[in-house]
Amino acid sequence: MKKLLLTAAFACMALANEINLYSGKGLDPKLANMFESQTGIKINIIKDKEQMAKMNAPDSKADLFMGMDVSTFAKLQNDDKLAPAKSKIIDSIVPANLKDKNNEWIGLSKRARVIVYDKKAIDPKLIQNYEDLAKPELKGKLLMRTSNVSFNRSLLASIIANDGEDKAKEWAKGTLNNLARDPKGGDREQARGVYEGIGAVGVMNSYYIITLLNSKKQSDQETAKSLGVIFPNQDGRGTHINITGIALLKSSQNKDAAIKFIEFMLSKEAQEILVSTSHEYPVNKDAKPSKEIAALGKFKEDSISLNKVANELENAQKIYKELGWK
Missing domain, CATH: 3.40.190.10 (Periplasmic binding protein-like II)
Known part of the structure; x- marks a missing residue:
C-alpha cells in the first residue's frame, strides 16, 4: 500500500x-x-x-x-x-x-491591419482611414481577402464596435463595390496583386511587409519595396490591432x-x-x-477592448453574408 x-x-x-x-x-x-x-x-x-x-x-x-x-x-x-x-x-x-x-x-x-498601395498610382491622401476604402474613387482598385477570414471579420467587427452597425454596413457595401476581383488568396496575394497591377490598394497585416522583404524570392522583395504603407485612422481612433x-x-x-x-x-x-x-x-x-x-514607424493604436470586438464578430459575418461578400 x-x-x-x-x-x-x-x-x-x-x-x-x-x-x-x-x-x-x-x-x-x-x-x-x-x-x-x-x-x-x-x-x-x-x-x-x-x-x-x-x-x-x-x-x-x-x-x-x-x-x-x-x-x-x-x-x-x-x-x-x-x-x-x-x-x-x-x-x-x-x-x-x-x-x-x-x-x-x-x-x-x-499586429496592425494596414492599408498598402501602389505608390505610382495612388495618392496616399485618398486612403488615410479604413472608411476611405469605400470611396467611389477606388472602384475597381481594391484587393481584399474573403469575408470568412478571421482578419477581415475582426476588422469589420471593430468598425461595428466603434461606429455602429449602420456605418459598418455602408463600409462593407462600399468596399465590396470597389473590389478589383473576387476576394481570394492570403494577405501576401493582395500585396502581389497591387504590385502586378490587378488592383492599386490592399489590406494586410503589418508583419507580412517584413515577410515579403525577407523572402528569398526577388519578386516578393520587389513587391514589398513597391508598396506604400498606411496605418489608418491616425487622426481618429487609431489603427485596428x-x-x-x-x-x-x-x-x-x-x-x-x-x-x-x-x-x-x-x-x-x-x-x-x-x-x-x-x-x-x-x-x-x-x-x-x-x-x-x-x-x-510608430503609430496610434485603436485602444478599444478586443472583448468588444469579439462581441461583434457574429454581426460582422451577418453583414458580409447579407451583402453577398464571398
Whole structure:
C-alpha cells in the first residue's frame, strides 16, 4: 500500500513538472529551452494537425492553447473550453484591451491591419482611414481577402464596435463595390496583386511587409519595396490591432505551471525573442519590436477592448453574408 502511495505521489510530481501547449505554429525552441531551464517544467509542443484536432476531446490533457486572432479565442470561450489565468504578473503587463476581462485569453503580441498601395498610382491622401476604402474613387482598385477570414471579420467587427452597425454596413457595401476581383488568396496575394497591377490598394497585416522583404524570392522583395504603407485612422481612433494570444484550458491538469508559462512569455526577454521572428509588436511595453517592423514607424493604436470586438464578430459575418461578400 505504501509503495502504491509513493508511486502515485511521484506521478503527481511528474505531472506538476510538465505541461502541454497546443500551437499550430509551434514555439521557438529558444523559448521552450529557456522556460524549462528557468522553471524545471517540461513543455510539450503539440502542433500536428491531427493531434491539434484532439485538443478538445473529453480525455484531453491539453493545458494551453496558443493561436492567432481574437475570433479564435472567442470561439473557444463560447464553447466553454477556457479557464481564467489569475495572475498579478499578467494583469500588470498586458493592457486591459488586449486580454479577456477574466484572463480566459491573453494577448502575447499584436499586429496592425494596414492599408498598402501602389505608390505610382495612388495618392496616399485618398486612403488615410479604413472608411476611405469605400470611396467611389477606388472602384475597381481594391484587393481584399474573403469575408470568412478571421482578419477581415475582426476588422469589420471593430468598425461595428466603434461606429455602429449602420456605418459598418455602408463600409462593407462600399468596399465590396470597389473590389478589383473576387476576394481570394492570403494577405501576401493582395500585396502581389497591387504590385502586378490587378488592383492599386490592399489590406494586410503589418508583419507580412517584413515577410515579403525577407523572402528569398526577388519578386516578393520587389513587391514589398513597391508598396506604400498606411496605418489608418491616425487622426481618429487609431489603427485596428489584433493579437497572437494564449489561453488556459479547462482540461489542464497543471494550471499553476501553465500560468507560469504565460507569465514567462510576457517577460521582456521572452517577448523580444517571440517578436524577433514573427515581426509582431510586443505587449510588454519594456520589450522592443524587431528592427524591421520598427522601421515602419510608430503609430496610434485603436485602444478599444478586443472583448468588444469579439462581441461583434457574429454581426460582422451577418453583414458580409447579407451583402453577398464571398
